[in-house]
Amino acid sequence: MRKNEVATREAYGQALVELGAEFPEIVVLDADLSKSTMTAKFAAAYPDRFFNMGIAEANMMGVAAGLAASGKIPFASTFAVFATGRAFDQVRQSIGYPGLNVKIAASHAGVTVGADGASHQSIEDIALMRTIPGMTVIVPADASETREACRAAVLHRGPVYLRLGRQPTPVLREKWGFQIGRATQLRDGTDVTIVACGVMVNVSLQAATLLEDEGISAEVLNMSTLKPLDITALLEAARRTGALVCAEEHSTIGGLGSAVSQYLASEYPVPVKCVGIRDSFGQSGSAAELMEFYGLTPQAVAKAAVEAVGMKRRK
Amino acid sequence: MELDYDLMRRKARVIRRHVIEMIGEAGSGHPGGSLSCADILAALYFGLMRLDPSAPDWADRDRFILSKGHAAPALYAALAERGFFPVDWLKTLRKLSSRLQGHPDMRKTPGVEASTGSLGQGLSFACGVALAGRLDGSERVTYVLLGDGECEEGQVWEAAMAASHYKLNRLVVFVDHNGLQIDGPVEKVLSPEPLEDKWKAFGWDVQRIDGHDVKTICGAVRSALESPWPRPHCIIADTVKGKGVSFMEGQVDWHGKAPNQEQVRMALKELAADEEK
Known part of the structure; x- marks a missing residue:
């Protein structure tokens, strides 16, 4: 890894910890991949607001929906292929249809997952999430934009899909002034x-x-x-x-x-x-x-x- | 709180009459599984649950999540009778632009706590609601109604595992055990039995009751909530599909078929006669 390279998932993990201090209603769920999605950082900082849902992604999305319906701001994380493919019906029915305030932050998107191969490389997640009415779909370009996008996702009321990568990539800018819907x-x-x-x-x-x-x-x-x-x-x-x-x-x-x-x-x-x-x-x-x-x-x-x-x- | 069992019995009959009228008027819907759970809904909405129809968003209210969303007519009837919206609305069921969708929509209908219909999702949602209640330090209770056929969905068991792992002891699940699903007897289509053993093995406190006796239903809920064990509660309620309408009882064909005008008339006559008893 070169000096100015940071993976967007890494930035996500850090952003959650920062946002967790500011927004007590943030809770985080993971499906046994917290060390990879980097939600483990949040789990260490706020153990009472972190729920490991085990290898059961469909249930995790439903639980996130129920938390959101009760006023929490849940971030649900796993690999993109599982968050969108395996749990599609739960994202559609339990989160998308009622427009609940769930943030699906999915890491290891695309082929840059690398050696794990096709089973773990999500190449259709954007397509799936775009078809859900009311779903905001964000793919940050680097670590600093990821941090800003996480904050924007918290401030936005409604479901958000945040696509993150495994591989460290260059930080292109320190500040983006990120706004949802603005190129x-x-x-x-x-x-x-x-x-x-x-x-x-x-x-x-x-x-x-x-x-x-x-x-x-x-x-x-x-x-x-x-x-x-x-x-x-x-x-x-x-x-x-x-x-x-x-x-x-x-x-x-x-x-x-x-x-x-x-x-x-x-x-x-x-x-x-x-x-x-x-x-x-x-x-x-x-x-x-x-x-x-x-x-x-x-x-x-x-x-x-x-x-x-x-x-x-x-x- | 004093429980008025006569009120619950009366309301159960009213709910059944609404179900028949609504589905008859709509020309489609699911009478069998709506009639089988009417007594459970009457016990919940006219006795057990802490609610305020004038403040449907009250944070500390008890929640009811109809995971078997096709029983929506029974839920709508209970909500209307409880005062969440005018009884008039019931005749708009399943019509264009109605607030009463074919399956529950939490954004359209006051008092509906979850959008359900794709089976197997309500218990997961309820786990989230119950976890939030715990985070908020609230004593509120989250109730869920599952179908027995619905227990064939794998997600139900993911959620059962999670509820037990997180010791959600303010979570009460009813399984509407009417024994029938669209393609035939649950035991023949894909048996989820033995259900009691399965829920116990997943770490739940399990009771098995007569799902048509409101006094028994209330007793089971009270004993569940008084239990000293930090476990979620499953009440397997033995019911009859189509309960209350003789020609629908135990008949799989009435899972998802609307009665015609003559059948509506006959059914209402039986349900009215029942009231005079």
Whole structure:
């Protein structure tokens, strides 16, 4: 791990401890993964407000719903694949349908889980959570944005899905001024806009540098809230550059690319290329190897950007 | 508090009549399992539970969570009779824009504590409610009604484990043991028996009672809450599906079928005659 690299799950664990002091109504639940999701930090600081629900994710989501219905602010944590896949019906029926104030903070999302393989690599969680009416979906880009997103989640009344990673990643900014539903422009550009979330934000910044060498000016937007989508920022970007690339560590079905394409296709059609995992499961390997294998690289994003620009010129 | 068993018996009959009328009017719904739990609901809403219909959000109120959400008509009837909303609303059951959805919706209906309907989820929710009560230092009681067929859902047992692990002794579960589910007798479809042994093995204090005798129901709850053991309580209530309407009793076909006008008339006649006894 390099010096300025911190995993978003690590930042989540720290944020919970800080927020726990300020908000006595915060309670935390975990499903026997507290050392991995980092809720163990909260458990050590506030043992009376931490509930280990064991290897029973469906029940954990229901318990969280009941706590929220009684005025608590529960954070329920496990790996993303279990929080959204295994417990989908509980998230839908017990949390989403009544719009209860539960914060689902799911770690180990995407292929950067690494060697555990496909069973543990959630590549469809964003798609699943986006389909639940009233669910806010946040994928922070780095540790400091994660801390701010946790606070915003506490202050927001309603269900929130917070997607966190296992792998340490560079801290891109000390302060973000994070607001739910607001994208952040990280780099100016005039030829193409790269819209990214999570670990792909850093990858996209690198892609923009590669593109600069080829004479293409790429704007980079961190779309850390996937729902509600920042449609104002998207429209402005589409008008400004006229071509987009979406980059996400998620299936290209149902995630950021789908959300952005669907919106722009009906409001302001411009070419949109999607970088993500193409309808396949993950596999074992190191995080870096998997990012390379699935084309989640600066080169792949830059190539998609060149293609998007080309489509624009075809008009 | 003085318990008025006659009031509960009267209200149980009124709930049953509402159930028949509501489902008849709606043209769909679940009469069998609504009729089987009417006495339990009457005992809860007209005796056991500390409630204030004029302040449905009162923090220290007792909670009732209908995990077998398809018995919603019985719950709505009990809530209306208890004064949570006008009895008029009952005839809007299952209609477009009604506050009374086909399965309970806590955001639409005053007095409904949980949105249920996908079976197996209510007990988990109730564990959260009970944990919150403990964190708040409240003595409030959380009641849950499960179906016996519902006990086939694995989540019920995850929640049973959690309730016992966290010693939720202000949690009282009724199992409406009517022995029938959509596809036939519970024992034949996928037997969850022996239920008493299972709940005991999961660390619960278990009683088995006649689920149609309000005095017995109240006695079981009182003895559960007075128990010195730090355990959650399960009351397996032996009931008859379709109870109170002769042609529905014990008939699996009446799980999820609405009576026609003639059947409504016959059922109401029987339930009225019952009252004169």
